[in-house]
Amino acid sequence: MQSIPVDTSRLGVLRCAVGPEPKISDFETKEVKKDRDGNTIYSVAVTVRQEGRRVSVIEIAVTGEPKGVVEGAEVRVTGLDAFAWAMGDRHGISFRAAAITPVPTANTTATAPAGKTGGA
Numbered sequence: 399m400q401s402i403p404v405d406t407s408r409l410g411v412l413r414c415a416v417g418p419e420p421k422i423s424d425f426e427t428k429e430v431k432k433d434r435d436g437n438t439i440y441s442v443a444v445t446v447r448q449e450g451r452r453v454s455v456i457e458i459a460v461t462g463e464p465k466g467v468v469e470g471a472e473v474r475v476t477g478l479d480a481f482a483w484a485m486g487d488r489h490g491i492s493f494r495a496a497a498i499t500p501v502p503t504a505n506t507t508a509t510a511p512a513g514k515t516g517g518a
Contacts, residue, residue, distance in 0.1 A: 401479040404493070409446050412473050415455050416443035418464050418498075437461050442498050444473060456493050464498040472501040 406412070418440040423431035431439045439459050446454045458475060467473055477496025483489060 401481055401494075404478040404480050406475050406478050410448045412475055413445045413447070414442060414467050414469050414471050414473050414498075415445045417469050418442050418460075418467055421459055433461050438463070440464060442467060442473075444475065444498070458493045458495050458498060460495045460498050466500040467498055468500070472503075474499050474501050 419442075421431040421439045421441045423429050433439055439461055440463050441457055441459055442464060443455055443457050446456060448454075458478070464473075475495045475498050479494050481492045481494065483492055
C-alpha cells in the first residue's frame with residue numbers, strides 16, 4: 399500500500415470530533431490493533447473545515463494515545479499520510495499520522511505567577 403503525504407496546512411481548521419479510542423483489529427475477540435513494535439494504535443475522528451461551511455470528518459490512526467486531545471478541541475496533525483485501499487468490491491482512503499496534538503489556547507498557555515495579582 400503506497401502512502402500519499404497530505405499537506406495539513408491546506409486543510410483549514412482541524413478539530414477532534416471523537417476522542418482517541420484504541421483501534422480494534424478483530425471485532426469478535428475485541429483484540430486491539432498494535433504496530434510492529436507492540437504499541438497500541440489509536441483512532442481519532444477529526445473534522446476538516448475548508449472554505450465556507452463545508453465540513454468533512456476523517457478517521458486518523460496514530461500510534462500511542464494522543465495526550466490532551468478531547469472532543470471539540472482544535473488539533474494539530476503531524477506527518478499525515480493517506481492510503482488508498484480495496485477489498486473485493488469495497489474501497490476507500492485510510493489516514494495515518496505521526497502525531498495528533500492539541501493546539502494550545504490562550505487559557506492553557508498564559509498563567510499568572512503564584513502570588514501575583516493585578517491592580518495597584
